[in-house]
Amino acid sequence: MPRPEPLAGARELVDRLVGDRAADWDRDALLPAGVPRELAAAGLLCAEVPAEYGGLGATSLANGAFTAHVGSRCSSLRSVMTSQGMAAWTVQRLGSRSQRAQYLPALTRGRLAAVAFSEPEAGSDLSAITATIEPDGDDVVVRGHKVWTTAARYADLIVVVGRYRSGAAAVVVPATADGVTVTPVPQPSGCRAAGHADVRLDGVRVPGSAVLGGGQPIGMLVTAALAYGRMSVAWGCVGILQACVDAAAEHARTRTQFGKVLAEHQLVGRHLANLLTARQVATLVCEHASRCWDSASPEQVIATVVAKQVSATQAAHGAATAVQVLGSAAAHDGHVVTRGYRDAKLMELIEGSTEICQLILADHVVSSARRKVTQ
Numbered sequence: 001m002p003r004p005e006p007l008a009g010a011r012e013l014v015d016r017l018v019g020d021r022a023a024d025w026d027r028d029a030l031l032p033a034g035v036p037r038e039l040a041a042a043g044l045l046c047a048e049v050p051a052e053y054g055g056l057g058a059t060s061l062a063n064g065a066f067t068a069h070v071g072s073r074c075s076s077l078r079s080v081m082t083s084q085g086m087a088a089w090t091v092q093r094l095g096s097r098s099q100r101a102q103y104l105p106a107l108t109r110g111r112l113a114a115v116a117f118s119e120p121e122a123g124s125d126l127s128a129i130t131a132t133i134e135p136d137g138d139d140v141v142v143r144g145h146k147v148w149t150t151a152a153r154y155a156d157l158i159v160v161v162g163r164y165r166s167g168a169a170a171v172v173v174p175a176t177a178d179g180v181t182v183t184p185v186p187q188p189s190g191c192r193a194a195g196h197a198d199v200r201l202d203g204v205r206v207p208g209s210a211v212l213g214g215g216q217p218i219g220m221l222v223t224a225a226l227a228y229g230r231m232s233v234a235w236g237c238v239g240i241l242q243a244c245v246d247a248a249a250e251h252a253r254t255r256t257q258f259g260k261v262l263a264e265h266q267l268v269g270r271h272l273a274n275l276l277t278a279r280q281v282a283t284l285v286c287e288h289a290s291r292c293w294d295s296a297s298p299e300q301v302i303a304t305v306v307a308k309q310v311s312a313t314q315a316a317h318g319a320a321t322a323v324q325v326l327g328s329a330a331a332h333d334g335h336v337v338t339r340g341y342r343d344a345k346l347m348e349l350i351e352g353s354t355e356i357c358q359l360i361l362a363d364h365v366v367s368s369a370r371r372k373v374t375q
Contacts, residue, residue, distance in 0.1 A: 006056035010044050011069050014077075022074040023334030025193040029184075036080045036154055041110035045084035049092070053104035060293035064235040064286055071239020072246075075343040076193035078239065080112070082232035083151035083194075087113035087159045089228035090170055094213030094221070103172060106157070114155040115170075115225060116146035116199050124356050126222045131162035131201065133171050133214075139205050140164075142171055142179075146199040150350075153184050153195030160201065161222065164211065168218035170225065172210045179204035190346030227304055229351040231293065234286050234307035237315035237347050240340045241279040244322035247337050248275055251326045262325070271325050278318040282311040302364050309357040315344035 017035050025031055039045050047063045049055025058066070063085075071078040084107060091103045107113055122128040131144025144162055152158060158173045158180070175182060185196040213221055252263040252272060262268045289307035292300040319340040323330045330337045348354045 005062075006058045007044070007047060007062055007066050010042075010047075010066050013039070013042065013044070014070055014073055018073045018077065022076075023336070023339070025074065025076060026339050027192075027334050029187065029192040031076060031080065031154070031193045031195070033154070035077065036084075036112055036151075037110055039077075039081070040084065040107070040112055043108040045081045045112075046088035046107050048085065049088050049104050049108050053100055054108040055088075055104065056108075060231065060290035061287060064231065064238075064290045067232055067235040068238040068242065068283075068286075071236035072243040073239070074193075075236060075240060075339065076191045076195075078232075078236040079191045079194035080151045080154065082229055082236065083114050083155075084112060085232050086115045086225060086229045087157070090115060090159055090225045091172075091212060093224045094170055094216075099209070099212060103157070111156045112151065112154050113157040113159060114149050114151040114195075114199075115159045115161070115229075116149045116152070117161050117222065117225070118147050118149070119145060120147055124353055126161075127218055129162060129168070129218065131160060133160070133162045133164040133169050133211060135165070135208065136205070138208050140171060140208050140211055142173060142201045142204040142206065144201050146201070148185060148350075149197055149199050150191075151195045152182050152197035152199050155182075155195075158199060159212070159225075160199075161218075161225065163218075165215050167215040168221045169214040169216065170212040170221065171206060172212065173201065173204055173206055177204050177206060188346075190342040190344075192342075223301075226351055227301065230304050230308040231286075231289060233347055233351050234282070234289065234304070234311040237311035237344065238279065238282045238286055240315045240344050240347070241275070241282055241311075241318045243336050244319050244340050245272075245275050245279050247335075248272060248322040248325040251329060255329075268325060271321050275318050275321055275325075278314040278321075282314045285310045302361070305352070305357050305360050305364075308351060309354065309361065312344070312347040313354060315340070316348050319344040 043056045047056045047058040051057040088107050134141045155175050159170050161170050179202040181200040183198045188196050255262045285307045289303040292303040322337040323341050
């Protein structure tokens with residue numbers, strides 16, 4: 001018998017849960033608690049977790065296409081999905097077998113997680129992280145101030161990145177532990193319902209067994225954790241572009257000006273063509289990156305950065321184009337292209353800003369040229 005598709009019915013479930021409520025969630029800056037919980041309990045927020053840990057074992061390519069669908073319906077919900085996937089990926093990459101057996105089934109059965117990287121003075125430069133994870137007997141004590149932690153408002157577990165011994169580590173901290181304070185970010189400009197929050201950790205004591213990947217260089221640890229986030233964000237941007245293509249096409253097909261529908265005006269037609277091109281380009285680079293993940297290609301890291309860079313910039317330009325096509329029809333809060341416009345801009349900033357991605361890609365070009373010379 002053919003193997004059942006691990007994501008069968010996933011899109012229909014998302015469509016049922018989201019319905020036409022994404023605009024209200026955006027205006028309220030809050031997701032209904034049951035929505036991410038139901039998706040988490042179905043294993044859909046981290047669908048690539050292997051079956052041995054209770055996951056669906058989806059490929060990056062299949063999960064990416066699903067991520068794009070979620071992003072086309074609600075970027076805030078997709079952001080929560082990205083955070084859950086990053087947490088699971090961090091446990092998979094850095095955790096021992098016993099840690100994977102402890103945490104991954106929880107994440108595939110309904111518990112929600114966030115990953116805390118950024119600090120007031122450590123954004124693009126995550127080497128400036130000052131949060132500490134200090135051993136104290138069989139426990140560790142966590143101290144620090146994290147900012148813009150996506151999904152922290154909803155999280156049961158927060159994976160905190162900090163200094164540990166002579167290197168760095170991640171540590172799994174219950175959101176309800178003594179010393180943890182989660183403060184929602186007021187009125188974020190994009191992905192408003194994604195549960196962005198500042199997290200203060202004032203002498204939080206957790207078992208030493210909660211430490212993942214202790215003692216690694218901070219750059220290596222951050223790169224490992226961010227890789228999944230970049231891939232997920234890239235696919236989410238494909239979803240933003242799809243939503244913008246659909247909305248712009250429908251408006252241009254039905255809105256009449258100067259005696260004919262907008263789609264028949266050449267300048268509007270140019271916008272529609274550019275939107276379609278942007279979506280297709282973003283899709284292709286994401287598909288290539290996901291195939292690199294699924295084949296464990298040595299090009300995986302750089303393909304992921306390219307996917308994030310291309311998809312985020314295309315989504316930002318594409319959403320602006322969609323707003324231009326809709327004109328005043330998009331000039332009210334909550335409209336799908338207005339949300340896309342704000343959300344896409346945020347995607348150019350998170351998981352490595354456009355400029356950081358460009359620096360990584362430039363370094364890759366120079367390093368590749370240097371290797372060719374020495375061969």
